[in-house]
Amino acid sequence: AQTVTQSQPEMSVQEAETVTLSCTYDTSENNYYLFWYKQPPSRQMILVIRQEAYKQQNATENRFSVNFQKAAKSFSLKISDSQLGDTAMYFCAFMIYNAGNMLTFGGGTRLMVKP
Amino acid sequence: SAVISQKPSRDICQRGTSLTIQCQVDSQVTMMFWYRQQPGQSLTLIATANQGSEATYESGFVIDKFPISRPNLTFSTLTVSNMSPEDSSIYLCSSSIGTGNTEAFFGQGTRLTVV
Numbered sequence: 003a004q005t006v007t008q009s010q011p012e013m014s015v016q017e018a019e020t021v022t023l024s025c026t027y028d029t030s031e032n033n034y035y036l037f038w039y040k041q042p043p044s045r046q047m048i049l050v051i052r053q054e055a056y057k058q059q060n061a062t063e064n065r066f067s068v069n070f071q072k073a074a075k076s077f078s079l080k081i082s083d084s085q086l087g088d089t090a091m092y093f094c095a096f097m098i099y100n101a102g103n104m105l106t107f108g109g110g111t112r113l114m115v116k117p
Numbered sequence: 118s119a120v121i122s123q124k125p126s127r128d129i130c131q132r133g134t135s136l137t138i139q140c141q142v143d144s145q146v147t148m149m150f151w152y153r154q155q156p157g158q159s160l161t162l163i164a165t166a167n168q169g170s171e172a173t174y175e176s177g178f179v180i181d182k183f184p185i186s187r188p189n190l191t192f193s194t195l196t197v198s199n200m201s202p203e204d205s206s207i208y209l210c211s212s213s214i215g216t217g218n219t220e221a222f223f224g225q226g227t228r229l230t231v232v
Contacts, residue, residue: 035219037219037221044225045207045228046226047160047209047211047226049220052220093159097221102165103150103221104148104150104165105160105211105221109159110158110159
């Protein structure tokens, strides 16, 4: 079974600053995907960024980037130039390759961006 | 991308009653997933629903409590039966489009309160 751990229940950052959210996971699989999802108060789950485990290059999406350390089973999310709209719950998630697209989620980190 | 319409968005129910949650996808999808998000917690997979076969339930969830229907490739329902206050949660449906497409799309969630 896979487990995903987010060790920071809550974090805050000043607007325009940079913040890093931590995620570690445990699996015996070699082929998998990792994700960060954002859940604002509207409850809608929004995909922020995705990383394929076979890719060494870290994924980036505009202000969002990851630091993927496969050997350490670590997958942190960096948010640059934080904006008030980034305030949300952030979930790290794991998916086994070619095994039905079901996700295993971490416990979540509540991020507050302060003006 | 896909749009999943989920309803109701919220409901307050009496204990002992049942509530059926519906999800409609604007594309044909093979698998649909139902998650539970207890207050302040992460998402936990309840079951995977394939069209034309029985749903597959995760440990701790049973069909008698959470019956699922999947009558076609665009629609699924989850029923929360014989509700108790412990069933108060957000319930979300999810799916992906096509084999190998790893992006999961989510419904807007149903906030259930059992009194």
